[in-house]
């Protein structure tokens with residue numbers, strides 16, 4: 001684990017930093033007393049970057065081990081915001097009774113994995129349906145109307161136990177719900193449905209809604225995914241943690257449109273990339289392991305013809321060890337942050353010199369801890385050399401546990417004039 005990660009989290013997400021400090025010491029001793037803390041820092045720093053690059057309409061699916069899923073949910077709450085949590089999906093990866101690899105006595109057989117679903121804003125794309133099989137269609141859409149459209153019927157009036165809403169109490173086409181209850185749709189919507197021939201008027205009976213096959217997307221997905229078995233048969237390449245294509249296809253279909261970009265930063269043998277290609281999305285896969293690289297090469301060579309030419313023709317993978325450089329920050333790819341100087345009249349001649357991406361939020365945090373709200377900003381300076389400057393100031397001026405003592409002007413000049 002790198003100190004830099006801990007520092008970055010402390011600087012940019014103090015709430016997350018506090019959470020991580022709080023879990024120090026929890027975890028299996030045989031992996032080191034701080035194993036969970038280290039893993040969570042390692043994941044946090046990556047999830048912070050994922051949040052940064054994700055579009056406002058995008059979603060994140062995090063597939064995690066049940067021993068860490070509860071930690072990661074809290075980390076995601078800190079990074080994405082608890083309001084952006086959407087679901088915890090249980091993916092039942094095995095048939096049977098849970099007596100496979102995971103079986104140990106005196107606990108329930110583990111049959112499912114956890115997938116945590118977060119979004120970046122409420123403006124996210126979502127289309128979560130499983131198409132019906134032909135057999136299911138035949139069984140469900142057992143009526144044909146005068147226009148030769150297949151349909152099934154559903155109530156269009158609420159039963160008496162449903163709460164009533166004033167905009168749903170009305171008379172239409174001479175019909176008022178006989179119960180002290182209501183229609184299921186607004187009058188405007190009902191008129192529209194009727195005009196489209198989606199209402200079935202029956203002699204002396206209450207009308208029903210017609211659900212037309214041509215408008216039916218499939219069954220809405222729930223959080224229990226029991227129909228996708230773990231990777232098997234020809235699909236199995238040998239990569240130890242390979243996921244089934246169907247699982248990735250489901251996620252990609254539900255949360256993206258054709259042409260959108262899918263990123264898997266822990267892509268293993270590139271199942272997500274493979275599924276994205278099949279569904280005509282753009283994709284990026286990242287993996288740290290040489291083994292993954294070997295398996296991806298193998299997969300590219302054996303990709304079925306159904307995949308489009310891009311996958312087949314440009315089937316070249318470069319193996320690199322250099323971390324990619326950020327290109328979105330100008331010629332100097334280094335990230336910039338603010339070096340700030342904060343004072344408080346209660347502590348004359350000492351100054352807090354710190355680093356933050358958002359110095360206003362940081363000042364606000366100081367203020368809320370101070371009944372007099374006496375903290376004030378003296379100076380802020382945006383620079384890629386924030387770490388070096390902080391160290392330089394701590395060394396140059398008397399250091400009083402994270403605060404420095406000295407003349408304010410001198411401190412400001414020392415910050416401004418620093419050259420690496």
Ligand SMILES: C[S@@+](CC[C@H](N)C(=O)[O-])C[C@H]1O[C@@H](n2cnc3c(N)ncnc32)[C@H](O)[C@@H]1O
Nearest residue numbers: 241242243265266267268269270271287288289
């Ligand atoms: C659970 S596997 C993913 C399997 C993948 N879904 C598939 O179908 O093959 C997790 C992957 O994360 C990779 N990994 C671990 N640490 C990483 C890191 N720091 N950066 C990128 N990849 C990493 C591992 O090499 C492994 O391939």
